[in-house]
Amino acid sequence: MAKAEKKKVEDADTDLIAAINAGRVERFQELVTRYQGKLYNFGLKMCGDSRDAEDMVQDTFLNVFKYLKDFRHETKFRNWLYRVATSTCLKRRRKSKYAPDRELSLDEFLPKDEADISDTVPQWAAQPLAQVLNEELAQRLKTAIVELPEKYRLVLVLRDVEGFSTTETADILKLSVANVKVRLHRARLALREDLKGYFKNE
Amino acid sequence: MSERSTPHHGHDHAACIELFTRLSEYIDNELDEVSCRDIEAHLADCPCCTACMETLKRTVAFCREVEERPVPATLSRRLQEIVAGLAAPKPA
Known part of the structure; x- marks a missing residue:
């Protein structure tokens, strides 16, 4: 047929x-x-x-x-x-000569001890976006994105920066939808860790 | 963590871990209604998971606000020259 x-x-x-x-x-x-x-x-x-x-x-x-x-x-x-x-x-x-991609595991983003766990939403996540986002933070975010291992970065950039849907991202990268979701979640958690560090030291 | 009587929130609680693995799908509205309701019930009772969810949500929001840089004039010129070359009639 x-x-x-x-x-x-x-x-x-x-x-x-x-x-x-x-x-x-x-x-x-x-x-x-x-x-x-x-x-x-x-x-x-x-x-x-x-x-x-x-x-x-x-x-x-x-x-x-x-x-x-x-x-x-x-x-x-x-x-x-x-x-x-x-x-x-x-x-x-x-x-070019790049180091092989590092794998991100979910475990590395789980809180290590009690001190790591917060029961209040921090200011940077509670205040209106426009009040928090400034030039320095935008630069930090861009650096954190570039430093993500490539396979995670690709998914995050397509989904969260370029605005493609999960299905479109899977189609572009020839990956399964489940795989896109796993990579995206880990990439977001890695960025969140970076931002937590940034705001802790601010 | 859903056990509010616990003085310290042990984040190894099974429900918290389960939620932690599905937070992105929840934020992206990619879960079925039942799973969403379960997560919302858990969040209502777990300030630590709420804080975790809000910080992840904000991380995604920051990404969506990343400003674009303008295309360098050198690149635009280079591309124009390439297109002009492609469009030029080929010698017989």
């Missing part, structure tokens, strides 16, 4: 992609303008360095251009773009 064709996903990029694939190659610039900011910031969090992020964006757009004709609209273009970006990013990092 013939395999049922997946339903095409239409989005704000569908017409533009059709035009580019029909030969209006110069319109690829519109796609670049639309997504360069998002991809650059994604690259900054994934690579941690502006030059690497710039190279990652360039390689991603070159790969997108190369494979755009093969894009089947089985997902939103934005999701496919991030899949290409993620794979570009991982390939780049594997070429």
Whole structure:
């Protein structure tokens, strides 16, 4: 029996992609303008360095251009773009000498002793967000994100920074939904530990 | 921790540990109604787990507020040049 064709996903990029694939190659610039900011910031969090992020964006757009004709609209273009970006990013990092990913276990985030347990919500979590978030904290947070082991960082950035759903993240990373949830929870707990340390010393 | 008479909250309490493993799913509204009700009942009786949940929620909220940096002009120019090269007619 013939395999049922997946339903095409239409989005704000569908017409533009059709035009580019029909030969209006110069319109690829519109796609670049639309997504360069998002991809650059994604690259900054994934690579941690502006030059690497710039190279990652360039390689991603070159790969997108190369494979755009093969894009089947089985997902939103934005999701496919991030899949290409993620794979570009991982390939780049594997070429360089990085230490293997550290595993984060749930146990390391459990309170070690009574002194570690608080029965009151700390000010940084109780006050309105705008009163707590400042430049210094934002910088600390960015550093903490970049320092997460890569496989946890990827999930956290896609879910909590870029705003993809759990299912979309699983689709982009070709992981199971359960795996995305496990990695996300550990990544969030690792960040929370970092923030707790920051506010304790403040 | 749900035993309020306990003077010190031992965070090895099974219900607290169970909740701890599912906090992100709870925050993300990814649990079924029954599990949500169980968690809410536990939170209502456990200030330590409430503090834990609120700090995790705030951590997620911070991530969503991370400001984006503008694209460097050098990168925009580099991309424009690449696209111009791709769009240029190929020599016969």
